[in-house]
Amino acid sequence: MRKVAIIGSGPAGYYSAEALQKQSGDAVAIDVIDRMPVPYGLIRFGVAPDHQSIKAVYKRYEKVALSENVRFVGNVLVGRDVAMAELLDLYDAVILATGAPEDRPLDLPGSGLAGVVGSAAFVGWYNGHPDFAALDPPLDVAAAAVIGNGNVALDVARILSKTPAEFAGSDIVGHAFEALGRSAIRTVHVLGRRGPHQIAMTPKELGELGHLEDAVPKVDLADFPAEADDSALEPGLRKSVTHLRDFAGLEPGGRRKTIVFDFFARPVRIEGDGKVERLTVERTRLDERKAAIGTGETYEIDCGLVVTCIGYRTPPIDGVPYEADLGRFTNDEGVIGGGLYCVGWARRGPTGTIGTNRPDGYEVAEKVLAEAADGGKAGGTGLDRLLGARGVDVVTFGDWQRIEAAETARAREGSPREKFIDIAEMLGICR
Numbered sequence: 001m002r003k004v005a006i007i008g009s010g011p012a013g014y015y016s017a018e019a020l021q022k023q024s025g026d027a028v029a030i031d032v033i034d035r036m037p038v039p040y041g042l043i044r045f046g047v048a049p050d051h052q053s054i055k056a057v058y059k060r061y062e063k064v065a066l067s068e069n070v071r072f073v074g075n076v077l078v079g080r081d082v083a084m085a086e087l088l089d090l091y092d093a094v095i096l097a098t099g100a101p102e103d104r105p106l107d108l109p110g111s112g113l114a115g116v117v118g119s120a121a122f123v124g125w126y127n128g129h130p131d132f133a134a135l136d137p138p139l140d141v142a143a144a145a146v147i148g149n150g151n152v153a154l155d156v157a158r159i160l161s162k163t164p165a166e167f168a169g170s171d172i173v174g175h176a177f178e179a180l181g182r183s184a185i186r187t188v189h190v191l192g193r194r195g196p197h198q199i200a201m202t203p204k205e206l207g208e209l210g211h212l213e214d215a216v217p218k219v220d221l222a223d224f225p226a227e228a229d230d231s232a233l234e235p236g237l238r239k240s241v242t243h244l245r246d247f248a249g250l251e252p253g254g255r256r257k258t259i260v261f262d263f264f265a266r267p268v269r270i271e272g273d274g275k276v277e278r279l280t281v282e283r284t285r286l287d288e289r290k291a292a293i294g295t296g297e298t299y300e301i302d303c304g305l306v307v308t309c310i311g312y313r314t315p316p317i318d319g320v321p322y323e324a325d326l327g328r329f330t331n332d333e334g335v336i337g338g339g340l341y342c343v344g345w346a347r348r349g350p351t352g353t354i355g356t357n358r359p360d361g362y363e364v365a366e367k368v369l370a371e372a373a374d375g376g377k378a379g380g381t382g383l384d385r386l387l388g389a390r391g392v393d394v395v396t397f398g399d400w401q402r403i404e405a406a407e408t409a410r411a412r413e414g415s416p417r418e419k420f421i422d423i424a425e426m427l428g429i430c431r
């Protein structure tokens with residue numbers, strides 16, 4: 001039987017496992033390795049806690065994870081607990097599905113000030129990622145600036161604007177729920193370098209902002225092209241732009257918070273005394289190629305929190321070719337070479353929805369099965385031996401199910417779970 005290791009248990013990892021199973025008729029043994037003791041990557045740690053219907057996709061991955069020829073090997077960091085070269089010795093093929101968990105840095109004067117946080121950290125904080133549980137973002141401030149014009153910026157703006165009651169049914173972690181409940185933020189600026197026709201926001205997510213209990217979105221119609229120009233947009237974007245136009249007609253009606261869309265706004269400097277106090281923004285215009293160019297005119301936004309939602313990158317792994325400018329592994333349609341493949345955000349960079357990872361995984365699985373022969377390798381037995389000798393506390397899928405049951409049991413009323421944020425605590429439950 002061929003042995004395949006998949007590194008990463010997010011959508012790309014499990015779609016690849018599912019595809020390998022389907023295409024091989026189960027004649028392949030698959031180990032899904034993850035650095036976390038819990039599976040599903042950004043489904044758990046990225047997708048917004050108030051979007052439970054989207055998170056429910058994990059049930060499909062669970063089905064794969066519970067099949068006989070698939071194992072979850074959690075709490076194992078590839079590159080630290082086991083080297084890539086060792087995995088290539090143990091398995092007939094190795095698929096990297098490590099995602100793009102690092103924030104692209106904001107290259108601006110003042111970006112190192114306290115109160116400037118990347119979206120991976122901010123989103124990880126409200127979603128209970130152990131790496132970011134201690135973030136403690138400043139919420140005792142009147143205004144926040146969210147830099148970016150994609151869905152992650154929308155998630156962040158919405159989470160900063162919701163009332164505690166609006167988190168009913170979500171699995172936002174307790175520390176974030178409480179801190180957001182005490183938040184003094186009344187204005188959230190969402191900044192984009194270009195205009196309404198250049199946003200990367202989907203209609204459903206944008207439309208939600210028009211129905212918040214205590215917040216109202218605000219746009220300046222002067223930023224918009226003529227309405228007739230909307231007809232040239234692809235239907236999804238046209239719908240998003242219609243939502244934005246509709247925001248212009250909304251009245252606060254007693255709602256205390258405002259989500260302000262600052263279009264044609266390029267941040268140039270962050271200032272403050274030890275912590276962020278203001279953001280200087282240059283107005284832009286579009287050139288004939290629709291690129292943003294500065295006009296030289298600037299204005300200031302007073303704010304005590306800046307969240308950058310400007311994209312992500314895959315961290316390099318020793319021995320794997322890497323494209324630093326694109327923040328992903330060097331690959332030719334998923335093939336890295338020498339028995340090594342990549343899928344998902346580690347392959348394509350941080351774009352696309354959960355569903356985009358499915359064809360990606362299926363395509364790479366096909367290549368793996370066409371190219372990787374059964375080399376009589378040690379596979380999972382060899383990995384277990386190696387990790388055992390190194391004293392790595394491996395978490396199995398059964399262990400994860402115990403963690404999951406404990407999270408469900410301690411959930412506050414109306415919430416599906418209260419996530420553990422401490423890895424030692426999670427391991428304690430398994431043992």
Ligand SMILES: Cc1cc2nc3c(=O)[nH]c(=O)nc-3n(C[C@H](O)[C@H](O)[C@H](O)COP(=O)(O)OP(=O)(O)OC[C@H]3O[C@@H](n4cnc5c(N)ncnc54)[C@H](O)[C@@H]3O)c2cc1C
Nearest residue numbers: 008010011012034035041042046078098099344345353354
């Ligand atoms: C904030 C945010 C919100 C989003 N919301 C939505 C949404 O609402 N709807 C939607 O369709 N899409 C959404 N997406 C996009 C979606 O989450 C991605 O398309 C998808 O998660 C990418 O899958 P992946 O498997 O490539 O990466 P990931 O989901 O990031 O999974 C990577 C996995 O690899 C593991 N890993 C990384 N390095 C190592 C290592 N060295 N050793 C072992 N394990 C490792 C990680 O722990 C992780 O579990 C969102 C993304 C973000 C960032």
